Amino acid sequence: MADSSSSLPPGPLPDGIVSPQVVARTEKRWIMAMAAMLVVMVAIIVVTGVTGALHPASNVEIVDPQTVHLKGEFVESNLGTAIETDGSATVRIVAETYAFVPHCVTVPAGAPVKFRLTSADVVHGFLLPHTNVNTMVVPGFVAEVRTSFAEPHEYAMPCHEFCGLGHHAMWAHVSVVPKERFANMSSAERTSCAKQ
Ligand code: CUA
Numbered sequence: 001m002a003d004s005s006s007s008l009p010p011g012p013l014p015d016g017i018v019s020p021q022v023v024a025r026t027e028k029r030w031i032m033a034m035a036a037m038l039v040v041m042v043a044i045i046v047v048t049g050v051t052g053a054l055h056p057a058s059n060v061e062i063v064d065p066q067t068v069h070l071k072g073e074f075v076e077s078n079l080g081t082a083i084e085t086d087g088s089a090t091v092r093i094v095a096e097t098y099a100f101v102p103h104c105v106t107v108p109a110g111a112p113v114k115f116r117l118t119s120a121d122v123v124h125g126f127l128l129p130h131t132n133v134n135t136m137v138v139p140g141f142v143a144e145v146r147t148s149f150a151e152p153h154e155y156a157m158p159c160h161e162f163c164g165l166g167h168h169a170m171w172a173h174v175s176v177v178p179k180e181r182f183a184n185m186s187s188a189e190r191t192s193c194a195k196q
Pocket of ligand 1 (some may be wrong): 096124161
């Protein structure tokens with residue numbers, strides 16, 4: 001192609017042919033446009049990371065997906081919301097095709113909340129809209145996300161990682177309730193979708 005420029009006829013160029021100067025100028029503009037887009041995207045990542053605590057889970061913790069139900073932290077009796085001695089809440093959830101276990105969790109408002117999740121089978125996603133909670137749930141690993149909720153609220157929680165034919169139906173609920181009310185709830189109520 002480089003040779004064709006030297007063999008261009010003098011005078012106006014035929015239809016569909018542009019001069020090498022125009023090509024070079026256009027390419028330079030596109031490179032600048034792409035560079036500007038990159039700068040904007042990196043700036044968005046940095047700004048949301050600093051101001052909204054939106055960032056990828058940083059802990060690498062492994063767990064055996066084959067025995068996740070049978071022993072260790074994610075046995076059924078240990079799932080749901082636990083209150084730590086410092087008053088913070090830890091929520092443990094197992095994601096599996098096509099449900100979160102437990103399906104509903106309740107957490108207290110105004111306290112630090114730590115979500116710890118793992119998958120029993122394929123990659124799922126865990127997202128609480130309009131919060132900084134957004135992580136993939138990968139089998140073999142524990143995903144941990146820290147947040148807190150200022151106000152009581154009901155969150156519908158969709159799986160946002162395509163995980164199979166039932167993906168669209170994989171929803172769970174996180175219910176943020178006032179601290180005093182949370183303290184009076186039984187552990188069964190804390191993992192129930194029934195209206196209290
Ligand atoms: Cu689980 Cu999509």
